[in-house]
Amino acid sequence: MTRAFVSRTAAALCLIAAPLAASAQTPQPRSDLTVAADIKPMISAQQMTRLKAVSSRYDQRIATAFKGKETLRQTMETDLRAIEAEAAPARRKALIQTYRSKHGAAYKQVLREGGVDLKVVSGEFSAIVPELDFEVVDGLNLRAVPRTDATRKKAAAKTSAPRPTTQVKALMGADYSIDKDLSCGAIAGSSVTTSGGYMRNSTWAAEAGGCENEGTFRHRFTTTANQTVRVEMTADLETEAYAVAILAEAIGRAHASLDVTSASGRSLSEIDGYDYEVPSVNCYAFAMFMWATSETCERQNVVLSVELKSPGTYVVRGHTVTRTIAGGVVTGTTAEARIKQLRTTITTEPK
Numbered sequence: 001m002t003r004a005f006v007s008r009t010a011a012a013l014c015l016i017a018a019p020l021a022a023s024a025q026t027p028q029p030r031s032d033l034t035v036a037a038d039i040k041p042m043i044s045a046q047q048m049t050r051l052k053a054v055s056s057r058y059d060q061r062i063a064t065a066f067k068g069k070e071t072l073r074q075t076m077e078t079d080l081r082a083i084e085a086e087a088a089p090a091r092r093k094a095l096i097q098t099y100r101s102k103h104g105a106a107y108k109q110v111l112r113e114g115g116v117d118l119k120v121v122s123g124e125f126s127a128i129v130p131e132l133d134f135e136v137v138d139g140l141n142l143r144a145v146p147r148t149d150a151t152r153k154k155a156a157a158k159t160s161a162p163r164p165t166t167q168v169k170a171l172m173g174a175d176y177s178i179d180k181d182l183s184c185g186a187i188a189g190s191s192v193t194t195s196g197g198y199m200r201n202s203t204w205a206a207e208a209g210g211c212e213n214e215g216t217f218r219h220r221f222t223t224t225a226n227q228t229v230r231v232e233m234t235a236d237l238e239t240e241a242y243a244v245a246i247l248a249e250a251i252g253r254a255h256a257s258l259d260v261t262s263a264s265g266r267s268l269s270e271i272d273g274y275d276y277e278v279p280s281v282n283c284y285a286f287a288m289f290m291w292a293t294s295e296t297c298e299r300q301n302v303v304l305s306v307e308l309k310s311p312g313t314y315v316v317r318g319h320t321v322t323r324t325i326a327g328g329v330v331t332g333t334t335a336e337a338r339i340k341q342l343r344t345t346i347t348t349e350p351k
Contacts, residue, residue: 043129043131043132043253043282043284047128047129048251048253050128051125051128051129051286052249052251052325054121054124054125054128055249055286055288056248056249058114058116058121058288059248059249059288059289061114061115061116062110062111062114062116062288062289062290063289064114065110065111065113065114065116066110066290069110072103072106072110073290075103076099076103076107076290077246077290079095079099079102079103080099080244080245080246080290080292081246082095083095083096083099083244083292083332084244084246084332084333085332086332089240089242089334089336092242092294092332093242093294093296096242096292096293096294099292100292100293104140107140107290107291108139108140111140118136118139118140119136122134122135122136165349165350166347166348166349167347167348167349168345168346168347168348169345169346169347169348170343170344170345171219171316171343171344171345171346173194173195173196173197175219176217176218176219176318177217177218177219178192178194178199178215178216178217178218179214179215179216179218180192180213180214180215180216181212181213181214181215182203182213183211183212183213184203184211184212184213190202190203190204190211190213191213192213192214192215192320194215194217197217197235197339197340197341197342197343198338198339198340198341198342199215199217199318199320199338199339199342200336200337200338201213201214201215201254201256201320201321201322201336201337201338202322202334202335202336202337203322203323203324203334203335203336204324204332204333204334204335205250205324205325205326205333205334210251210323210324210325210326211323211324212321212322212323212324213320213321213322213323214319214320214321215319215320215337216317216318216319216320217316217317217318217319217339217342218315218316218317219315219316219344220263220313220314220315220316221313221314221316221346222311222312222313222314223308223310223311223312223314223348224311225311226350226351227311227348227349227350227351228307228308228309228348228349228350228351229307229308229314229346229347229348230305230306230307230308230346230347231260231304231305231306231307231308231314231316231344231345231346231347232303232304232305232306232344232345232347233258233260233303233304233305233316233318233342233343233344234301234302234303234304234341234342234343235258235302235318235339235340235341235342235343236298236299236300236301236302236338236339236340236341237256237257237258237279237280237281237298237299237302237337237338237339237340238256238281238296238297238298238337238338238340239254239255239256239281239282239283239296239297239298239335239336239337239338240254240283240294240295240296240297240334240335240336241253241254241283241284241285241294241295241334241335241336242285242292242293242294242295242332242333242334242335243285243286243287243292243293243294243326243333244287244292244326244332244333245287245288245289245290245291245292245326245327246290246327247326247327248289248326248327249286249287249288249289249325249327250285250286250287250324250325250326250327250333251284251285251286251323251324251325251326251333252284252285252286252295252323252324252333252334252335253282253283253284253285253321253322253323253324253335254281254282254283254297254320254321254322254323254335254336254337255280255281255282255283255319255320255321255322255337256280256281256318256319256320256337256338256339257278257279257280257281257317257318257319257320258278258279258280258302258304258317258318258319258339258342259278259304259316259317259319260304260306260308260314260315260316260317261314261315261317262312262313262314262315263312263313263314263315264312264313268306268308271308271310271312272307272308272309272310278304279299279302279303279304281297281298281299281337282297283295283296283297283335285335292332309351316344316346318339318342320337320338320339321337322335322336322337323335
């Protein structure tokens with residue numbers, strides 16, 4: 001993860017009031033790494049359902065605490081509507097920052113009167129998603145970063161020069177098949193588009209039940225028993241998520257990753273004995289009642305290098321997922337994932 005986590009740690013869940021804000025840290029190898037057999041986002045669908053249930057319970061407390069504060073609530077809702085109506089992501093992000101600065105102190109008081117203790121909330125979230133570490137920041141934000149497994153074995157990088165009989169294939173755009181799954185259909189502003197080694201996956205809360213898009217670059221290849229194959233993938237992974245909670249909690253989720261997997265469904269750890277680490281970015285924006293938040297997570301110039309010694313059919317994947325959930329149709333709740341400059345090289349040499 002050499003050049004940057006630009007503004008936040010990847011895979012952070014951003015929830016203000018309770019927002020899970022991605023941590024701003026100096027780039028470290030601790031980023032968001034998942035096992036190659038599983039390129040799904042850090043939070044599963046079941047865990048997300050449980051998080052929503054907890055959030056709904058606290059939404060009710062917050063709504064009760066707003067009683068007698070109708071002027072404040074109306075002002076906040078007016079500002080939220082302005083955020084929701086803003087189509088330009090950069091401008092929407094600026095409006096959200098202004099909203100947080102303008103209403104943060106008053107909202108913190110509402111939380112206090114509603115008996116919403118974010119330390120307690122962080123404990124509940126940690127129990128639901130043990131894969132993440134949660135902590136309260138600035139008295140108003142819950143920060144979540146992935147836990148790491150220090151015992152995971154790593155495949156040694158191969159530095160020797162290629163043998164004369166080595167075959168090197170650099171994949172071109174036409175070498176990839178493109179898989180798309182658009183749960184809300186091809187609605188305006190919701191799509192998966194590709195061009196060469198670039199993929200853009202975006203969605204917004206076009207239906208009350210939420211929308212989810214998946215887009216995947218995919219290339220299959222086969223190795224034989226007398227070959228050793230080394231796969232190297234590089235790309236920029238970028239994600240953005242926005243949540244505008246006017247009627248109920250709102251969630252934006254974006255995921256991008258690179259991986260190599262067996263076409264048979266067996267994990268590479270089963271085949272070659274390693275849990276290969278997969279570079280991925282998971283960005284979550286999760287706003288509770290009467291709040292708004294945005295999050296940007298990215299990793300530039302990421303590299304995945306895998307050596308395959310067992311025969312079989314394998315799949316190279318560049319994967320994106322976007323998901324939005326809101327209380328009704330809320331155009332300001334959006335998510336976008338991008339894979340840029342995807343380059344894959346497959347090097348084959350005899351054993």
